[in-house]
Amino acid sequence: xxxxxxxxxxxxxxxxxxxxxxxxxxxxxxxxxxxxxxxxxxxxxxxxxxxxxxxxxxxxxxxxxxxxxxxxxxxxxxxxxxxxxxxxxxxxxxxxxxxxxxxxxxxxxxxxxxxxxxxxxxxxxxxxxxxxxxxxxxxxxxxxxxxxxxxxxxxxxxxxxxxxxxxxxxxxxxxxxxxxxxxxxxxxxxxxxxxxxxxxxxxxxxxxxxxxxxxxxxxxxxxxxxxxxxxxxxxxxxxxxxxxxxxxxxxxxxxxxxxxxxxxxxxxxxxxxxxxxxxxxxxxxxxxxxxxxxxxxxxxxxxxxxxxxxxxxxxxxxxxxxxxxxxxxxxxxxxxxxxxxxxxxxxxxxxxxxxxxxxxxxxxxxxxxxxxxxxxxxxxxxxxxxxxxxxxxxxxxxxxxxxxxxxxxxxxxxxxxxxxxxxxxxxxxxxxxxxxxxxxxxxxxxxxxxxxxxxxxxxxxxxxxxxxxxxxxxxxxxxxxxxxxxxxxxxxxxxxxxxxxxxxxxxxxxxxxxxxxxxxxxxxxxxxxxxxxxxxxxxxxx
Amino acid sequence: xxxxxxxxxxxxxxxxxxxxxxxxxxxxxxxxxxxxxxxxxxxxxxxxxxxxxxxxxxxxxxxxxxxxxxxxxxxxxxxxxxxxxxxxxxxxxxxxxxxxxxxxxxxxxxxxxxxxxxxxxxxxxxxxxxxxxxxxxxxxxxxxxxxxxxxxxxxxxxxxxxxxxxxxxxxxxxxxxxxxxxxxxxxxxxxxxxxxxxxxxxxxxxxxxxxxxxxxxxxxxxxxxxxxxxxxxxxxxxxxxxxxxxxxxxxxxxxxxxxxxxxxxxxxxxxxxxxxxxxxxxxxxxxxxxxxxxxxxxxxxxxxxxxxxxxxxxxxxxx
Numbered sequence: 001x002x003x004x005x006x007x008x009x010x011x012x013x014x015x016x017x018x019x020x021x022x023x024x025x026x027x028x029x030x031x032x033x034x035x036x037x038x039x040x041x042x043x044x045x046x047x048x049x050x051x052x053x054x055x056x057x058x059x060x061x062x063x064x065x066x067x068x069x070x071x072x073x074x075x076x077x078x079x080x081x082x083x084x085x086x087x088x089x090x091x092x093x094x095x096x097x098x099x100x101x102x103x104x105x106x107x108x109x110x111x112x113x114x115x116x117x118x119x120x121x122x123x124x125x126x127x128x129x130x131x132x133x134x135x136x137x138x139x140x141x142x143x144x145x146x147x148x149x150x151x152x153x154x155x156x157x158x159x160x161x162x163x164x165x166x167x168x169x170x171x172x173x174x175x176x177x178x179x180x181x182x183x184x185x186x187x188x189x190x191x192x193x194x195x196x197x198x199x200x201x202x203x204x205x206x207x208x209x210x211x212x213x214x215x216x217x218x219x220x221x222x223x224x225x226x227x228x229x230x231x232x233x234x235x236x237x238x239x240x241x242x243x244x245x246x247x248x249x250x251x252x253x254x255x256x257x258x259x260x261x262x263x264x265x266x267x268x269x270x271x272x273x274x275x276x277x278x279x280x281x282x283x284x285x286x287x288x289x290x291x292x293x294x295x296x297x298x299x300x301x302x303x304x305x306x307x308x309x310x311x312x313x314x315x316x317x318x319x320x321x322x323x324x325x326x327x328x329x330x331x332x333x334x335x336x337x338x339x340x341x342x343x344x345x346x347x348x349x350x351x352x353x354x355x356x357x358x359x360x361x362x363x364x365x366x367x368x369x370x371x372x373x374x375x376x377x378x379x380x381x382x383x384x385x386x387x388x389x390x391x392x393x394x395x396x397x398x399x400x401x402x403x404x405x406x407x408x409x410x411x412x413x414x415x416x417x418x419x420x421x422x423x424x425x426x427x428x429x430x431x432x433x434x435x436x437x438x439x440x441x442x443x444x445x446x447x448x449x450x451x452x453x454x455x456x457x458x459x460x461x462x463x464x465x466x467x468x469x470x471x472x473x474x475x476x477x478x479x480x481x482x483x484x485x486x487x488x489x490x491x492x493x494x495x496x497x498x499x500x501x502x503x504x505x506x507x508x509x510x511x512x513x514x515x516x517x518x519x520x521x522x523x524x525x526x527x528x529x530x531x532x533x534x535x536x537x538x539x540x541x542x
Numbered sequence: 543x544x545x546x547x548x549x550x551x552x553x554x555x556x557x558x559x560x561x562x563x564x565x566x567x568x569x570x571x572x573x574x575x576x577x578x579x580x581x582x583x584x585x586x587x588x589x590x591x592x593x594x595x596x597x598x599x600x601x602x603x604x605x606x607x608x609x610x611x612x613x614x615x616x617x618x619x620x621x622x623x624x625x626x627x628x629x630x631x632x633x634x635x636x637x638x639x640x641x642x643x644x645x646x647x648x649x650x651x652x653x654x655x656x657x658x659x660x661x662x663x664x665x666x667x668x669x670x671x672x673x674x675x676x677x678x679x680x681x682x683x684x685x686x687x688x689x690x691x692x693x694x695x696x697x698x699x700x701x702x703x704x705x706x707x708x709x710x711x712x713x714x715x716x717x718x719x720x721x722x723x724x725x726x727x728x729x730x731x732x733x734x735x736x737x738x739x740x741x742x743x744x745x746x747x748x749x750x751x752x753x754x755x756x757x758x759x760x761x762x763x764x765x766x767x768x769x770x771x772x773x774x775x776x777x778x779x780x781x782x783x784x785x786x787x788x789x790x791x792x793x794x795x796x797x798x799x800x801x802x803x804x805x806x807x808x809x810x811x812x813x814x815x816x817x818x819x820x821x822x823x824x825x826x827x828x829x830x831x832x833x834x835x836x837x838x839x840x841x842x843x844x845x846x847x848x849x850x851x852x853x854x855x856x857x858x859x860x861x
Contacts, residue, residue, distance in 0.1 A: 020749075024755075032653065035677050035718045038718055039680065346572060363576055364576050366580070436565040439565075493681050493684075497683045501786055520681060520684065528679060
């Protein structure tokens, strides 16, 4: 009897019903996918509303399928089986082209429409003179005491940028009053093309380990940019626009592709993939035009991107809001980056372990949890009511958003700084470096990619914020680009809000708002992908 | 002579050299800015809000219209035109969004965290985690538009009498928005559970299901709980989604009655935006009521953040 019981017990031992475990596992997976799938469906809906792909001719779809989709799938499939790394490079090149095209649009808005090229050029010259003077001063580092040098540098910058009214012209004034001023495209070629050429030249020189190759690459980059301006008018494209796009998008993408192939010969097939996509898209566009197929009647179109708000949804556009968002972002970055990194450096490198430091620590994590409307109230109360600034300007909008993202910048910068190995600091101190020298030469360069990633992600948060801008009184409708820090500003999410609740009508819901949402999400996607690529690269290096 | 110079040079204390002093003070000022920000927020909210109440306005030297503090805290009617400032009408709406989003985000977030930390392969995790981050990265005004244009019409199929503005669609999008917050903090807590505990469970013959629900979740409970509070505090402070989707009419609804989720109401944050987009003059009673709501909002979120921090510290199992 007893043995029978034992054996039945032994039979059951080790047998577990797998059903519960399986059901649990798939429930978890379903829960994980719920949010992602819901958002994906919503994004498909909004993209469909904004781009209306079904309004295009069947021939249009067929042409692009034959020239773009099919070759991409074939080449991509072949590469996926043989050389996955090369496919990755090809994808990166195409992605870099798209993101940099978007970026060049922003650069064009800032350096052509917001700041006239001549004004920008004059300040660039003034800045260059001041920087040259500062470099000269550092040559005499040992002779001049530090405090005198700081004062001299400050004076130099002030005099060359602002001058002394009535006595001494500033350099920007002198340049602007010069009898012969270069035309806009020459200025853009010199400034933007020159910067690109410098960066490209240094990059190629490092990759090839050959200074001559770097100089040659830089020179050809400059020539290519200038060529864009000369060729542009013949093919019906604005010379300024083509110069900006060449300098900001085409040349850097080409340099990235070339540089990657030089360092790793086996990645060359990746360029075939990139070429297939780019050539396919171009051939498709030309063929559709030649065959007379109508494309989709998208609401996110050139007209939408380049015109301002209008009473009717068909004519409404996002242009002033795009410009506003860009200026806000520049202001936010200029304020929050130095302050956030400075605070992170203090807390990680300098702060003694005392009560005040711990208080700052707790305080920052609490600030990160304060709702954004409350930051808006802070901006309204402090900047508008107490400091008497005008409502809704770029400056107070930027300052409010900078305060909002400051805790995030500080927290992510601290993480980046903390991940710098302590051995490196000790080595630096062992060489007799002071604390500041260690921070400047060892800690910050090592932590820089991590800091940059965190800052870009935080800027992405700032660009999507609406509530603080409403709180500081940013107007719902702005018809002109903001040109100064004291101009009234609108922003992309604010414009979307205005359309979706103040101008609420079926027309705006189905046309202007989806188009605006798609543009806003495209910008965010570009920023986040830059941050993620940076992070992956950084993580694989360390 | 020269060796003396050299020795002086080598033993010089560089801590207080002008350059070191300058850089150190700059960094210190940057860090101190966060304290200044907090003091400004607290100071501003308290001074402006105290001008709003009849109890404290004389102390601030403000004459003119004021509101009764008790009426403000217990009143259930919010009507600016008839000067009725009962913040309970707004708090009830905020509470509804919080409860509604919690019902969605808390179970889904914890399930996501268990899946990511216990079940997912590294490859699946490397795809799912950035995808979840996107949920939190979409601007909230876009979520509000989604709720208004796509989710509400879809809900109308199930609930024919749902309003154009309703708490249900707002709660759903806010819930989706805060899933990543619950998931990532809970997952961190679960990943911190040492593998020995899991191995011990498997050694006792437990299945993966038993280990996940019986060992990992209880061990990570403090982290999970603190993620709940943080996410709910985020839902309370969430502004644009509820402004666009929840409605513009303040109404006192019973948060525990499911039927009231089909109606629209005005959460605190949406009321603040509405006050600003309407024509209010600086310095008026409506303007000051803005800061009174702001103070209530700030105090609630601050208390929740502090509780979350306390729970995470106090009840953390240290291994």
